[in-house]
């Protein structure tokens with residue numbers, strides 16, 4: 001039965017923020033060659049794929065999501081030869097490599113934009129979104145940048161505004177222009193030809209905007225003090241019907257290569273995620289489901305989310321779950337270290353492809369960043385709202401040495417104050433550590449098709465506990481997760497069995513019949529007797 005599934009359905013994706021993973025040349029920023037040097041760790045951990053945030057030449061106005069050349073490697077990360085070696089070494093270990101693809105915008109230093117802004121009659125003018133001022137001389141529409149202020153910037157030299165959904169240094173490409181589509185699809189082929197196994201597509205829902213340039217309506221739920229970029233509903237700037245044609249074009253490029261994966265970054269409610277699979281599965285393989293991050297961490301909410309998502313998915317829609325990324329506070333900070341263990345078990349036992357964020361496997365926390373060390377433009381463009389993303393992007397904590405085994409130099413962001421205690425070396429041989437829990441969960445998932453690709457059956461939400469069953473090929477597992485801090489008992493009516501894993505890593509083999517006792521902040525996986 002496992003063979004009927006693709007690697008990206010069975011596998012677990014590990015997201016690497018390349019500036020923060022491993023540095024060995026002492027400049028305080030991570031390098032590609034050093035990701036290669038850590039592949040043995042990732043193989044030991046048991047992940048199946050790595051997704052690397054952008055590594056392309058970039059002025060780093062937005063941490064690399066401002067791409068100045070789509071088909072090269074930024075020298076600060078290495079060379080194309082280093083990249084080829086990384087892919088070859090990863091593949092040798094059975095690890096796939098997924099790249100970030102940033103279609104919505106380039107850097108303002110990209111040669112395309114330099115040409116586009118050079119004159120109104122430049123052949124590349126229409127590669128970006130230029131408009132005349134509104135009658136009052138102001139911006140052409142009321143559209144807002146995700147990073148604060150208007151989404152339009154005035155260009156003195158050519159007397160027009162250009163659109164940027166993010167920073168002024170990130171002008172939006174015009175995906176309605178066939179030449180842009182053509183050039184950007186060629187970018188995919190460039191990396192696919194080098195052996196890349198797929199893409200995570202940045203800001204996918206934004207690539208098409210209203211061609212009648214209508215103003216976005218006010219957001220009735222917005223209150224002063226909220227994130228100002230949410231003051232308007234993004235009706236005319238995100239999730240337009242025409243975006244699906246772009247998704248199909250991208251998918252077609254991937255489909256010309258065997259076994260590649262297309263992941264769309266989409267912060268959308270479940271019902272609006274579904275169309276991104278395509279009507280018959282011709283869209284994204286994995287439209288990202290961020291609802292574990294966005295929902296309150298309560299059994300009622302999380303249990304209902306799982307049931308609602310499963311019920312909503314079309315037959316051709318494979319689920320996926322994400323617990324953390326470089327844009328969000330870390331899971332151990334959001335829900336606390338004790339629940340981070342429960343969350344690990346949920347992530348790796350729910351039906352669907354899990355994505356882990358580097359460092360979450362050792363319980364890394366958000367690191368407070370003093371304003372003078374802030375690197376994320378959001379920290380200073382939207383000050384006082386706690387939206388800066390640096391705290392979740394700090395260097396990986398490998399060991400207790402002064403540079404945490406990340407660097408011998410000055411790290412580009414401060415190391416966590418607890419790095420001497422919370423690190424890979426300290427947890428690797430500790431039978432009760434979070435890292436051991438992750439490793440055992442990953443191993444169990446790999447061994448058991450029921451956990452990897454099996455059916456999902458909700459088994460109720462009992463006060464603080466979310467319970468569900470997974471089954472395949474005659475094997476059945478009950479997963480019961482106590483999202484509360486108090487001990488409790490549940491009787492999920494699934495029959496007897498034995499505990500194969502507790503988040504506390506101390507109940508292996510314990511028989512279960514009828515009533516199942518859970519400590520506070522504990523989750524267990526029970527191998528159930530009897531065929532499915």
Ligand code: NOJ
Pocket residue numbers: 062065102166202203265326327
């Ligand atoms: C989403 C990326 O994850 C984020 O880091 C970036 O700032 C925006 N898209 C713009 O590219």
